[in-house]
Amino acid sequence: MNFVTCGIAIVSRWMPVPVSLSRLMTKDRYAENLLRHLMARRDNKSKYLGFKGCSLDFSFALRCAVALAVSGLCWPDLQAQAANFQKVQSGIVGSAWGDVNNDGWSDLVGPSTSGLWLNVADTNPGTPFVNQGEIFPSFSHVFNVVLGDYNNDGFLDAMGYRSGELGDSGPRLYTNNEGTSWTDHRDKFLPTTTSPAWVHRDIIWVDINGDGYLDNFITGWCEPWPVPGDNDMIYTSNAGETFSNTWSGPRYKGKGVTHVDFDRDGDQDIFVSNYWTARNNMWLNDGSGGLTDVANEYGLPGKAHTQGSAVGDFNNDGELDIYVSNFAHPGNQPPRFRENLGAAGDYHFKNRGPRGTQGVEPQDTAVLADYNNDGRLDVFITVSPGYGSPAARLFRNDGDWNFTNVTSSVGLNTKTSSGGAESKAAWGDYNNDGFMDLVADGGVWKNPGTANWPDHHYLKIKLVGGQGANSLVNGSAIGSQVRIDVPGLGTVTRQVEGGTGQSVQNDLTLHFGLGTHDSPVDLEIFWADGTEQTVLGVGVDQFLTIAIPEPGAVMLVLCGLLFGIPSRRLGRRDTRRSV
Numbered sequence: 001m002n003f004v005t006c007g008i009a010i011v012s013r014w015m016p017v018p019v020s021l022s023r024l025m026t027k028d029r030y031a032e033n034l035l036r037h038l039m040a041r042r043d044n045k046s047k048y049l050g051f052k053g054c055s056l057d058f059s060f061a062l063r064c065a066v067a068l069a070v071s072g073l074c075w076p077d078l079q080a081q082a083a084n085f086q087k088v089q090s091g092i093v094g095s096a097w098g099d100v101n102n103d104g105w106s107d108l109v110g111p112s113t114s115g116l117w118l119n120v121a122d123t124n125p126g127t128p129f130v131n132q133g134e135i136f137p138s139f140s141h142v143f144n145v146v147l148g149d150y151n152n153d154g155f156l157d158a159m160g161y162r163s164g165e166l167g168d169s170g171p172r173l174y175t176n177n178e179g180t181s182w183t184d185h186r187d188k189f190l191p192t193t194t195s196p197a198w199v200h201r202d203i204i205w206v207d208i209n210g211d212g213y214l215d216n217f218i219t220g221w222c223e224p225w226p227v228p229g230d231n232d233m234i235y236t237s238n239a240g241e242t243f244s245n246t247w248s249g250p251r252y253k254g255k256g257v258t259h260v261d262f263d264r265d266g267d268q269d270i271f272v273s274n275y276w277t278a279r280n281n282m283w284l285n286d287g288s289g290g291l292t293d294v295a296n297e298y299g300l301p302g303k304a305h306t307q308g309s310a311v312g313d314f315n316n317d318g319e320l321d322i323y324v325s326n327f328a329h330p331g332n333q334p335p336r337f338r339e340n341l342g343a344a345g346d347y348h349f350k351n352r353g354p355r356g357t358q359g360v361e362p363q364d365t366a367v368l369a370d371y372n373n374d375g376r377l378d379v380f381i382t383v384s385p386g387y388g389s390p391a392a393r394l395f396r397n398d399g400d401w402n403f404t405n406v407t408s409s410v411g412l413n414t415k416t417s418s419g420g421a422e423s424k425a426a427w428g429d430y431n432n433d434g435f436m437d438l439v440a441d442g443g444v445w446k447n448p449g450t451a452n453w454p455d456h457h458y459l460k461i462k463l464v465g466g467q468g469a470n471s472l473v474n475g476s477a478i479g480s481q482v483r484i485d486v487p488g489l490g491t492v493t494r495q496v497e498g499g500t501g502q503s504v505q506n507d508l509t510l511h512f513g514l515g516t517h518d519s520p521v522d523l524e525i526f527w528a529d530g531t532e533q534t535v536l537g538v539g540v541d542q543f544l545t546i547a548i549p550e551p552g553a554v555m556l557v558l559c560g561l562l563f564g565i566p567s568r569r570l571g572r573r574d575t576r577r578s579v
């Protein structure tokens, strides 16, 4: 909101302004939303210019004029009306979002024995999560739990790794019995020569050898400090039945790991965040699981205290970039964005610097989501315990690699720690309103959503793998990417992740903010095996489930015309469809 906007609002009371003109003149959309809300509250029949019409209550215009006379701006008066994130439920130490019972509502799983929190937001929005008790006892002292469908039965399974310094170390697995119970299947991990003293930190689900079954990449850590780190390791799936330790990497003190097919050749490459001023790794996959570290050659050098990096397309060019999240001891390399230059740049990365995200020494993991649905991917960064523990921070992506700290202005006051939960955070839309919510600081934070951004649209897409035209894709579709060309925004791109940052996992359902774009969009789906699918004419503001086309199926699917299934009218649930 600024002088010009307010002036237009006043004038429009007597002189209608064309929508297109008002859009041009009302540059501050955030303030525009606030003004619209004020108007709606005062007179539910009035419509603010720039939306559908333009009228204004005279008393408000007078008040605005007085404010102008006094301060020269309406902005301070309106800013106080912004809605905040609200901690809707405390006592939740969650770190991985996923719909474990396939009811369309995303649940939460936490590290160690914090267990499973089932989402009951449709029947009990006031207390949307119910803890399921001690159902994962063998996750005791597991730093990280991730969700993925390892046996391709359509249900998410849970895995973690118990660190060696506590004894009885090794991988832990619970198989999901169709959403009704869980079976401890740690025995599916075949014996290895790995020393039980080895310590491991982060873990992801990812199909490394491209056989359609999820494997694990696990980072080696060190304990006690600062002995040499332990080896990174891979457990390869034996067709979803058992797992074998097939690879050991260098000892670099890995804290975080995430996957990204950054060169879009149909195999999953692996980025490892290493601590203690070790170099980070970008493991380039040869398609069958053979890995070569190309970090330096591809523009990802760096010796820092890297904690938990995150992958996402920050500039909407359709290429997945990396935010390298560094613990910033004085004099050490600060965090930074690395831009994927795409095919034209031979998929090398360009250093974009911290872009406003520098400043807190105990910076921990970065988790990404477009919290305001403006079509630009934003960054939430947690902090490690100790070091005075400043608050975690949210940075809004303003485009062109500019990021603004908006933590206070959206009410994300996460300073209070809760059992070490301050270093964990992850995004998921628990109430299916199309705006991403956040688990952080021992609780779930509800996004104010349309109260702040009423004209911002979204699309949610759940991908389901299976036997495709070319090969088998893991049931969770982890590693698959979706691109949407949005006029004025670019190519908005997301990937399904089997873990990110340091030991956290955003919801496996993809979320796209679309800004003010309200007409149907086309989807370009790049499945984890490289199979490409186009889905045309998808309406906005809905929750779609899309399965990989079966062999022989028509690759070009005309959504809503050929395979569209009428949505059910059940409140918010009516937005979920299958293609």
Ligand SMILES: [Ca+2]
Pocket (backbone or CB within 6 Å): 260, 261, 262, 263, 264, 265, 266, 267, 268, 269, 285
């Ligand atoms: Ca690749």
Ligand SMILES: [Ca+2]
Pocket (backbone or CB within 6 Å): 312, 313, 314, 315, 316, 317, 318, 319, 320, 321, 339, 340
């Ligand atoms: Ca990009």
Ligand SMILES: [Ca+2]
Pocket (backbone or CB within 6 Å): 369, 370, 371, 372, 373, 374, 375, 376, 377, 378, 396, 397, 513
């Ligand atoms: Ca955004």
Ligand SMILES: [Ca+2]
Pocket (backbone or CB within 6 Å): 428, 429, 430, 431, 432, 433, 434, 435, 436, 437, 447, 449
């Ligand atoms: Ca939400």
